[in-house]
Amino acid sequence: MFKLKHAVLCASLALCGAASYAADPIKVGIALDISGPFAALGAEARDGFNLAIEQLGSKLGGVDAEFLQTDFAGNPEQVNQLVSRYIQRDKVDFFTGPIGSNAALAAGPALFAAKVPYLSNNPGPSQYAGKQCNAFFFGHYQNDTYDEAAGVVANQAGYGNMVILAPNYPAGRDHLGGFKRTYTGKVADEIYTKVGQIDYAAEIAQIRAAKPDAVFIFLPGAMGINFIKQYVAAGLKDVPLVAPGFSADEDVIHAVGDSMLGLRNTAHWTHDLENPANEKFVDAFRKKYDGRYPSVYAAMAYDVLMAMNAAVEQVGGDVSDREAVIAALAKAEYDSVRGPFQYGANHYPIQNYYLRVVEKDGSGRMTNIRKSTVLENHQDAYVAECQMS
Template sequence: MFKPKHAVLAAVLCSALVAQAADPVKVGIALDISGPFAAAGAEARDGFDLAIETLGGKLGGQPAEFLKTDFAGNPEQANQLVTRYLQRDKIDFFTGPIASNSALAVGPALFAAKVPFISSNPGPSQFAGKQCNPFFFGQYQNDTYDEAAGKFANEKGYKNMVIIAPNYPAGKDHLNGFKRIYSGALKDEIYTKVGQIDYAAEIAQIRAAKPDAVFFFLPGGMGINFIKQYIGGGLKEIPLVAPGFSADQDVIQAVGEPMLGLYNTAHWTHDLPLPANAAFVSAFRKKYDGRYPTVYAAMAYDAIMAMDAAVRDVGGKLDDRAAVAKALAKPSFKSVRGEFSYGANNNPVQNYYLRVVEKDAEGKLTNKLVGTVMEKHQDAYVGECAL
């Protein structure tokens, strides 16, 4: 039988163990709900929120705390946010930025701390190639959407094109991906400012070039303004081709009828005939007033589900960061995109699809699945990764 002082000590130890067991899984989420990527950031936020609600606020059956902070798409502010997440909040996982420049800014600190960075959007070429890291997990690599678009442009027989994107890391990756596959001639390659809203000069350049078609990567508000001005400038007869980010539901809703018939490529679409995807889309539309989810929302949802599976697969032992990374590298959750695996650089090997903007049975403008452009496609940088 314990002596009184032993009983007190035992009680203290028991309380400490209970407190330790109750510590929540902590997730740092950098939101872009203001700034140049606000439209995409709002979509990602809604995907995160739905996943968190679906899981009852837990990860792997354990209590979880989701720390969501807007950093306005500013890489410097993102760095400050991640420093706080690491030093004060002691996060177990990180996700959230929309832009590749933000991902590149925060990656080194996260990797040094061995905190898994599950991307909810950006797939910079640097993290797929020479700067790959066992603690970074992509949802796609930037170039791949555009490689699929380049293949589609070849199949359509476009002999000469103009390509356009913002002048930042993702913009360069997206145009490089298109150029890697497209076999026709480029009449012009145009880089714009991030967050630009007036495209009169660029549209004049396109008009003068007289291409067969235009490929553009201008996500969110940039794409909305570009398409409106493009059609308003009388270029409707020159087809537009895009990666899904420039022709997703956020852009479609804002632009309206001029989006009809616009072809775009993505690794996911809301009408993929998969049980997990159907459940996600149904829940999203129910929660958000009938709105179709975008790629941003789908990837944010998958990012949380990936964390959930990893926590479960390591039995909640998050202190073993190497084991957590290995669990993430072998995804065991039902992704809304269907089956996929990770290449040696922790970027996915997966299908890429062709979508076209049409009207659904309710008369709403949305993307519809046309077919598969690339099957089990791996990015072009995996050979540069030393993992």
């Protein structure tokens, strides 16, 4: 309920901002992955969230906000419990996190039923892009799109025979599906591993037997770190790897070392994109976090809160009108670190995807360097299946 005193004052003076209209703080539920199979990625996202919260002064659209950060350890069953608590006890106005697509699929139904806007800071499952699309879900990318770009990169490199590999869960299946959608060569073998797997001796033996020109992997975080180390140790360094950015981001690069140099990967964002919002973000992140470059996970987490901030401002701080909030979010009228983009009919972005190559920057630090735009203003493959009312 609005504060009567402030409402009267604003009516008489027309000088009050959005903050004057909210009696209670806006509440944002953030499901983190600080432990579990995506812990390193969850830590990156947490750092992106916290930088945004600091820059926003713990407000959204000028209104006081509470950011409820809770670790659910990468467990879809626990995220279900967490979401129920956020909805029933905490009465959250927005939800974001977690890292895994399986957890996103578990979190969605209760949030959609309660009309809580869910802004994904990472997963973009195909289900929410197509037949299970929902007005209250906003993706940052659709899983397949990173790999559609990677398939184009593999074609351009002339790799005619490849092995492809990913964990056996919704994102893994999406990522390999996306790669196969654009790759025109032969898939010699398609390998699925366990989520959180750390020993890849059997899979590497399969790869060796297939004698591919190159290998495509989607193995985020610790899975990618362990695989690449074992792959190189097994003497396969001369068989190139191609990956979506999640398997070749800052966490993987610095854990693996020089063996990452030259690895091609694709992403919808990179720290050397030239736009003012991104330059501000990267500079602030490096100052806050001991000079390290932000990963795509940190960038997306930061961007999600900036999107919320713009939407709250556009609705004058009144987040009780959920349809108005959704309409404001759908406009995507804020300075995104990825640059200008728009949402498709399924609330997944139409945006660019880039080729990045792991190299050393001017100071000798290994990082991803943007090389080209692989897909321009690209929409996911599932939008025609979405019948959003």
